[in-house]
Amino acid sequence: MSGLEAEPAVAATLFGDRIDTARAFTDALAREGEQRGLIGPLELPRLWTRHILNSAIAAPLFHGRVADIGSGAGLPGLVLAIARPDVHWTLIEPMERRVTWLTEQVDALGLENVEILRARAEDVGRPGAFDVVTARAVSALRTLLPLTAPLARDGGEVTLLKGMNAANEIDAAQKQIKKYKLSDVRVEVLGEGVLPEITRVIRAFVRA
Secondary structure, three states: OOOOOOOOOHHHHHHHHHHHHHHHHHHHHHHHOOOOOOOOOOOHHHHHHHHHHHHHOOHHHOOOEEEEEOOOOOOOHHHHHHHOOOOEEEEEOOOHHHHHHHHHHHHHHOOOOEEEEOOOHHHOOOOOOEEEEEEEOOOOHHHHHHHHHHHEEEEEEEEEEEOOOHHHHHHHOHHHHHHOOEEEEEEEEEOOOOOOOOEEEEEEEEOO
């Protein structure tokens, strides 16, 4: 596809025997993403590097039942569901057109480990239902914690894909960290020496 970044060699390593499914999703996103308002017009030349692999590198961090808040185009939720078929994913997205896209992709890719829920995170009504709650590029940590932490079970985790200001976000969210009883709050850096762009993840345990 014209303008689409060539698939980096490391993609096959990260996805293993799921690489064909990852390719099918990436191709669909490249073909329809801009038209459907899922990705910006400048994203094709870095679609694999900045979005697909940036999400996939975090796949080993997840287990059990996971909620992805604000799934949008399926980043990270669909990418992670492709990479980890052994994990059950609930993709939570309020916008109808994005829910339609997610549903189409789950059907087209044959993903049997994905549930799609059209809702705002604060309206989900499943307190403590998930082992891990994740989100990518949704909002600052201090506004994200009230949306994510209540969905995690006692002893569960929040695992949030963040940018270069991750450490500063932790500093700015101390009030919320205390309120939602988070412990072992830290930034983990993934993909050093493996990906052209590293992925920063804020991880913490949640106590009920």
